[in-house]
Amino acid sequence: MTExxxxxxHGLSKSFGAVRALQDVSLTLHxxxxxxxxxxxxxGKSTLIxxxxxxxxxxxxxxxxxxxxxxxxxxxxxxxxxxxxxxxxPTLFPDLSIAENIFMGxxxxxTLRRIDRxxxxxxxxxxxxxxxxxxxxxxxxxxxxxADQQIVEIAKALSFDARVLIMDEPTAALTxxxxxxxxxxxxxxxxxxxxxxxxxxxxxxxxxxxxxxxTLRDGRRVATDEVEALTEDDLVRRMVGRDLDELYPKxxxxxxxxxxxxxxxxxxxxxxxxxxxxxxxxxVALAGLVGAGRSEVVQAAFGVDTPDAGEVHVAGRxxxxxxxxxxxxxxxxxxxxxxxxxxxxxxMSIERNIGLTGLGRLxxxxxxxxxxxxxxxxxxxxxxxxxxxxxxDDVGVLSGGNQQKVVLAKWLATEPTVLIxxxxxxxxxxxxxxxxxxxxxxxxxxxxxxxMVSSDLPEVLGMADRVLVMHEGRLVAxxxxxxxTEESVMTAATGRGTGEAAA
Amino acid sequence: xxxxxxxxxxxxAVGILLIAVFLAGTSSTDGFASSGNxxxxxxxxxxxxxxxxxxxxxxxxxxxxxxxxxxxxxSSALAGSLWDAGYAFELIVPLCxxxxxxxxxxxxxxxxxxxxxxxxxxxxxxxxxRGLASVVLGDKAVxxxxxxYARWAAATETVPGTFVPYPIALFAVLAVLAAxxxxxxxxxxxxxxxxAQEEAARFAGIRVRRxxxxxxxxxxxxxxxAGIVYTLRYGSARADNGLGxxxxxxxxxxxxxxxxxxGKGTLGGAVAGVLLIGLLNNLLTLNDVANEIRVIVTGxxxxxxxxxxxxxxxxxxxxxxxxxxxx
Ligand SMILES: Nc1ncnc2c1ncn2[C@@H]1O[C@H](COP(=O)(O)OP(=O)(O)OP(=O)(O)O)[C@@H](O)[C@H]1O
Ligand SMILES: [Mg+2]
Numbered sequence: 124m125t126e127x128x129x130x131x132x133h134g135l136s137k138s139f140g141a142v143r144a145l146q147d148v149s150l151t152l153h154x155x156x157x158x159x160x161x162x163x164x165x166x167g168k169s170t171l172i173x174x175x176x177x178x179x180x181x182x183x184x185x186x187x188x189x190x191x192x193x194x195x196x197x198x199x200x201x202x203x204x205x206x207x208x209x210x211x212x213p214t215l216f217p218d219l220s221i222a223e224n225i226f227m228g229x230x231x232x233x234t235l236r237r238i239d240r241x242x243x244x245x246x247x248x249x250x251x252x253x254x255x256x257x258x259x260x261x262x263x264x265x266x267x268x269x270a271d272q273q274i275v276e277i278a279k280a281l282s283f284d285a286r287v288l289i290m291d292e293p294t295a296a297l298t299x300x301x302x303x304x305x306x307x308x309x310x311x312x313x314x315x316x317x318x319x320x321x322x323x324x325x326x327x328x329x330x331x332x333x334x335x336x337x338t339l340r341d342g343r344r345v346a347t348d349e350v351e352a353l354t355e356d357d358l359v360r361r362m363v364g365r366d367l368d369e370l371y372p373k374x375x376x377x378x379x380x381x382x383x384x385x386x387x388x389x390x391x392x393x394x395x396x397x398x399x400x401x402x403x404x405x406x407v408a409l410a411g412l413v414g415a416g417r418s419e420v421v422q423a424a425f426g427v428d429t430p431d432a433g434e435v436h437v438a439g440r441x442x443x444x445x446x447x448x449x450x451x452x453x454x455x456x457x458x459x460x461x462x463x464x465x466x467x468x469x470x471m472s473i474e475r476n477i478g479l480t481g482l483g484r485l486x487x488x489x490x491x492x493x494x495x496x497x498x499x500x501x502x503x504x505x506x507x508x509x510x511x512x513x514x515x516d517d518v519g520v521l522s523g524g525n526q527q528k529v530v531l532a533k534w535l536a537t538e539p540t541v542l543i544x545x546x547x548x549x550x551x552x553x554x555x556x557x558x559x560x561x562x563x564x565x566x567x568x569x570x571x572x573x574x575m576v577s578s579d580l581p582e583v584l585g586m587a588d589r590v591l592v593m594h595e596g597r598l599v600a601x602x603x604x605x606x607x608t609e610e611s612v613m614t615a616a617t618g619r620g621t622g623e624a625a626a
Numbered sequence: 627x628x629x630x631x632x633x634x635x636x637x638x639a640v641g642i643l644l645i646a647v648f649l650a651g652t653s654s655t656d657g658f659a660s661s662g663n664x665x666x667x668x669x670x671x672x673x674x675x676x677x678x679x680x681x682x683x684x685x686x687x688x689x690x691x692x693x694x695x696x697x698x699x700x701s702s703a704l705a706g707s708l709w710d711a712g713y714a715f716e717l718i719v720p721l722c723x724x725x726x727x728x729x730x731x732x733x734x735x736x737x738x739x740x741x742x743x744x745x746x747x748x749x750x751x752x753x754x755x756r757g758l759a760s761v762v763l764g765d766k767a768v769x770x771x772x773x774x775y776a777r778w779a780a781a782t783e784t785v786p787g788t789f790v791p792y793p794i795a796l797f798a799v800l801a802v803l804a805a806x807x808x809x810x811x812x813x814x815x816x817x818x819x820x821x822a823q824e825e826a827a828r829f830a831g832i833r834v835r836r837x838x839x840x841x842x843x844x845x846x847x848x849x850x851x852a853g854i855v856y857t858l859r860y861g862s863a864r865a866d867n868g869l870g871x872x873x874x875x876x877x878x879x880x881x882x883x884x885x886x887x888x889g890k891g892t893l894g895g896a897v898a899g900v901l902l903i904g905l906l907n908n909l910l911t912l913n914d915v916a917n918e919i920r921v922i923v924t925g926x927x928x929x930x931x932x933x934x935x936x937x938x939x940x941x942x943x944x945x946x947x948x949x950x951x952x953x
Contacts, residue, residue: 407636427829451831459829468823470889479830489811
């Protein structure tokens with residue numbers, strides 16, 4: 124390639140205290156190119172992106188914009204240079220509306236510098252149409268699902284006339300149809316000459332969207348390849364340095380009695396009349412499009428939201444409505460979707476986060492025994508192959524995927540009998556994903572009832588004994604493993620099903 | 627080289643500052659280190675110190691109670707009017723404590739059930755409880771409380787063999803209990819979680835509302851007890867006793883490194899903050915420094931306590947970058 128790259132990085136290094144997140148990494152982005160960044164959790168992908176975005180300053184190395192050296196002193200500099208970034212974790216202002224979030228600080232003005240609200244709304248509505256989603260520009264960001272937050276972030280990035288579009292796991296919480304829309308939009312931008320840098324742990328997406336891929340391992344660049352010349356296995360080998368075991372190691376499990384029974388659960392305007400059972404040993408997936416109400420149903424079942432009607436039974440006993448503590452006492456665990464707000468206390472150490480769900484069990488008479496607390500954390504950190512410095516480090520400094528592992532650890536440590544997981548592998552790399560799947564499968568084989576909300580269709584098909592599909596707040600289909608295909612699930616999820624409602 | 631911040635936590639720094647002030651006072655001011663003066667200096671902080679304990683727990687959990695000084699006044703007024711009416715002091719104490727618990731319950735209820743922010747709620751009850759105190763006692767002053775109790779609270783009576791007055795001895799015991807509660811129990815862990823990320827605490831099955839309610843009740847209880855100590859120490863029950871004391875309590879706690887945003891801080895730090903402000907006040911008084919100046923010194927200390935940790939981490943960040951850049 125002879126033309127001048129739009130954006131190039133040379134020999135970037137960055138350390139956080141003792142952690143060397145990046146060492147001597149180089150990267151070039153050309154106009155009209157979609158470039159993928161691959162690597163395990165904690166490999167340094169987000170760190171690299173934050174340097175390109177002006178969030179972090181590199182310890183060494185240089186950035187070149189159109190072949191001229193630049194130094195970004197903050198995200199505003201990078202933005203002014205035409206670099207739009209979608210960060211891994213949405214960073215919306217909860218009290219501002221979707222439209223205000225998108226046009227933050229650069230609202231169209233009318234005379235006397237008054238903000239032109241209707242112009243802002245219209246522009247936002249146009250963006251939403253382009254992404255094919257149905258979000259009201261005027262509603263506040265508070266309470267949006269992770270997927271919706273992600274979509275707002277995407278809309279925000281698209282609203283700039285970006286020359287370089289950087290996306291850190293934008294699809295992690297999206298289902299196939301939203302992803303397809305996003306890709307169509309990105310593809311159009313790319314065709315107009317924008318450079319795209321894309322991160323995803325879903326390798327199929329890398330192959331679909333990108334032409335080149337740069338792989339990082341332990342903060343170093345391993346290779347930059349043409350995607351055409353690679354197989355998925357090649358890419359995995361570059362990332363993890365070895366061959367991968369089976370991604371969906373689903374074991375046959377002996378199904379036991381009903382562990383979780385949800386009866387006619389309703390929250391006005393959110394979901395209606397949802398009933399289903401999960402048996403011991405069974406993995407049941409709850410599929411559907413973003414906004415179908417899946418997370419809301421499991422949150423009501425666990426008791427963090429209070430349903431308006433309906434009941435939840437665990438092992439035949441009714442649960443007190445709206446009480447997570449009661450649910451936990453009955454052996455239910457919920458791994459929530461939003462790890463930053465709900466899954467973790469970011470300013471608290473790894474070990475304390477993991478201990479938080481077992482405060483009563485870490486010693487006697489309400490006391491917390493440090494050794495038990497640490498043991499619980501160390502045990503699960505090892506089982507989930509957590510990449511960390513010390514267990515006393517704040518959980519906030521971990522990479523996204525490693526934070527997700529801490530949320531899993533925190534809940535698996537409660538030794539639940541009913542495990543509800545909402546996007547359990549969101550942001551987790553392929554190697555660990557296989558590990559998490561193996562773990563879920565083993566636990567199910569040991570009699571655990573698993574209810575899994577997942578937007579990752581292969582994961583749903585690969586892991587579930589039964590797939591429940593929701594559409595616009597209602598359960599519209601129940602598909603046994605043998606009949607579950609991409610087709611059948613998507614047909615039901617988009618509401619094109621034959622109307623054979625589940626029991 | 628590592629930054630100062632990696633070796634020295636803010637609460638430890640306050641502890642060291644406390645010792646420095648003590649040593650400076652000893653060498654510069656005659657009579658400062660005498661056991662009589664130390665007893666007096668300590669006893670002067672008794673109410674602040676007692677109220678600071680539940681206040682620390684509240685602030686760690688991201689809450690605050692501004693009504694404490696008014697509750698102290700209400701308790702004092704109640705004690706005065708009941709004593710005036712001839713009730714036995716042994717009955718008056720539990721009644722005052724009951725009023726304190728009820729006041730705390732009201733604060734907690736408004737925060738957890740009605741969902742109002744603690745700052746707004748307790749600014750309201752700050753006015754309410756002070757108003758009630760005036761209703762109860764008017765602008766009277768009641769004196770003549772039983773000698774035995776008055777002696778218990780006086781700086782001149784100390785735990786045998788020490789210079790520690792009884793209210794401070796009680797405070798020491800309670801401080802140890804509070805430290806154990808905050809740093810070594812599941813309850814303490816949940817306070818940090820609530821303060822740092824309430825939503826995550828709720829999702830972890832912590833009974834957030836119940837915990838907050840309990841904290842407000844304990845805060846009210848302690849404030850009313852401090853009201854009794856105050857009344858006995860000064861031998862006078864008045865409706866305006868302890869006016870403005872809540873600010874000194876909160877200043878001390880923040881000075882000790884407890885983060886007003888919640889989720890951070892230690893009980894040891896808060897205690898060091900209380901003692902530091904107490905000693906400084908005593909020292910300045912002994913040196914005939916005007917009251918206004920004393921207030922200004924406290925204010926400056928408070929600002930320094932908020933600024934310094936930030937400055938330290940900013941400097942550390944810059945140095946890290948420079949170090950990493952040079953091979
Ligand atoms: N602010 C920080 N302070 C300390 N360490 C950090 C910080 N940010 C990142 N790290 C560390 O740097 C390393 C690389 O993190 P990074 O977030 O770049 O990984 P990643 O490749 O994006 O991983 P993931 O796929 O999990 O998102 C990790 O070990 C992480 O713990
Ligand atoms: Mg990342």
